[in-house]
Amino acid sequence: MDGQFRVVVVGGGFAGLTTALSLAHKRSSVSVVLVEPQEHFLFTPLLYELLSGELKTWQAAPKLERLLEGRGIALLQDRVTSINRRTRCLATGSGRELSFDRLVLACGGVLQSFGVAGVTDHAIGFRAMADLGRLQRLVQRLQTQPRPLQRLAIVGAGASGVELACKLADLLAGQALIELIEQGDSVLAGSREFNRQQALAALRKRGVLVRCQSRVQMVAADRLTLLVQGQTETLPCAGVLWTAGLAVAPPPLLPSVPTDPQGRLICRTNLLLAGEEAIFAAGDVAAVPRQKGKQPLPATAQVAMQQAPVLARNILASLDGEALQDFQWNDLGEMLSLGRGQAAITAKGFTMAGPTAARLREAVYLARMPGAGHRLAAAVGWLGEHLKP
Numbered sequence: 001m002d003g004q005f006r007v008v009v010v011g012g013g014f015a016g017l018t019t020a021l022s023l024a025h026k027r028s029s030v031s032v033v034l035v036e037p038q039e040h041f042l043f044t045p046l047l048y049e050l051l052s053g054e055l056k057t058w059q060a061a062p063k064l065e066r067l068l069e070g071r072g073i074a075l076l077q078d079r080v081t082s083i084n085r086r087t088r089c090l091a092t093g094s095g096r097e098l099s100f101d102r103l104v105l106a107c108g109g110v111l112q113s114f115g116v117a118g119v120t121d122h123a124i125g126f127r128a129m130a131d132l133g134r135l136q137r138l139v140q141r142l143q144t145q146p147r148p149l150q151r152l153a154i155v156g157a158g159a160s161g162v163e164l165a166c167k168l169a170d171l172l173a174g175q176a177l178i179e180l181i182e183q184g185d186s187v188l189a190g191s192r193e194f195n196r197q198q199a200l201a202a203l204r205k206r207g208v209l210v211r212c213q214s215r216v217q218m219v220a221a222d223r224l225t226l227l228v229q230g231q232t233e234t235l236p237c238a239g240v241l242w243t244a245g246l247a248v249a250p251p252p253l254l255p256s257v258p259t260d261p262q263g264r265l266i267c268r269t270n271l272l273l274a275g276e277e278a279i280f281a282a283g284d285v286a287a288v289p290r291q292k293g294k295q296p297l298p299a300t301a302q303v304a305m306q307q308a309p310v311l312a313r314n315i316l317a318s319l320d321g322e323a324l325q326d327f328q329w330n331d332l333g334e335m336l337s338l339g340r341g342q343a344a345i346t347a348k349g350f351t352m353a354g355p356t357a358a359r360l361r362e363a364v365y366l367a368r369m370p371g372a373g374h375r376l377a378a379a380v381g382w383l384g385e386h387l388k389p
């Protein structure tokens with residue numbers, strides 16, 4: 001490998017930031033540019049603890065500038081708007097053009113409205129710092145101006161919906177009725193049985209009303225409409241939180257590349273885009289094949305973070321003309337936040353629930369924070385809180 005090659009990473013979330021840090025750590029003859037519109041890296045599994053105030057913004061959503069300090073990575077606070085595969089050049093929202101030798105697409109997911117009317121205008125998502133701000137203002141309004149029978153509807157009873165329902169129930173302490181709405185037959189359909197049982201008990205204990213087989217048809221500012229067993233029902237709501245599904249919206253590539261039915265970029269097992277030798281993808285935006293008979297990879301931070309070191313190695317190998325490695329996922333298990341100071345864990349045959357599980361979950365996540373300096377500071381801050389007399 002001669003001279004300086006430029007690697008551009010699109011997206012400073014789990015896959016992108018971890019890849020950029022791994023690359024910078026490996027070799028100085030590669031210049032790395034990270035393009036990300038947000039100021040903060042957000043550790044999404046701890047978004048519930050940011051909502052409840054159990055963790056502080058600097059701990060769970062540190063500034064990217066701080067995380068990249070002294071790492072030799074150039075940060076461009078901008079959004080990539082298009083990519084020209086022929087000229088190996090990309091364009092950004094602020095009108096810049098940037099050429100690359102290798103490109104990583106790690107632009108994650110966005111809210112999936114499934115085309116339901118009113119979702120983008122009236123529902124609050126739960127994926128970003130801006131969503132957190134909107135939800136915190138709603139919670140404050142419900143706490144300070146309580147009205148009889150005010151209802152908060154959470155749509156989608158996957159992990160995010162269940163975790164959010166438990167946290168909100170604890171925060172609102174009876175000041176709003178919380179309803180969890182799911183179009184499928186059950187809550188946490190894809191979760192481990194132990195965690196599912198713990199979650200059901202946590203929802204029951206907090207008085208969260210669960211409605212399965214209920215499909216949302218329309219969301220308005222003060223209500224939503226449901227289709228339940230062929231009948232339409234209207235629920236007046238003080239707020240609607242939307243945690244159902246995940247969509248992807250990568251910047252357009254010219255010429256276009258193959259995508260799966262969800263719009264994810266089809267990759268090979270070495271994380272190169274199908275039909276490409278210079279563009280890789282990872283995280284939620286990437287559809288990576290698995291061996292026959294194995295479940296498709298879940299869209300999780302765990303997968304995104306495990307892909308990053310393989311991706312970094314493969315980028316360097318591709319520049320050196322060496323063979324690339326296949327990505328293999330090691331399933332580390334599942335942890336759920338189930339209200340203030342409560343959690344459930346299933347990992348490699350081990351199960352645990354309650355306050356100790358909640359502490360362990362936070363400690364494990366803080367230990368997985370990107371950047372050694374931040375990891376240490378976040379862990380010291382956390383220990384300080386937990387060792388307070």
Ligand SMILES: Cc1cc2nc3c(=O)[nH]c(=O)nc-3n(C[C@H](O)[C@H](O)[C@H](O)COP(=O)(O)OP(=O)(O)OC[C@H]3O[C@@H](n4cnc5c(N)ncnc54)[C@H](O)[C@@H]3O)c2cc1C
Binds near residue numbers: 035036126282304
């Ligand atoms: C509330 C919540 C809780 C979760 N809990 C867990 C959990 O407990 N365990 C787990 O493993 N997973 C969890 N997940 C899933 C996890 O957050 C995602 O799988 C993970 O973030 C995927 O990483 P990523 O790098 O693909 O995308 P992200 O982390 O979303 O990062 C993508 C980044 O790309 C940026 N971007 C987007 N478009 C562009 C563009 N055009 N140009 C430049 N930048 C762009 C975005 O601003 C974003 O910062 C949770 C998700 C949510 C929402």
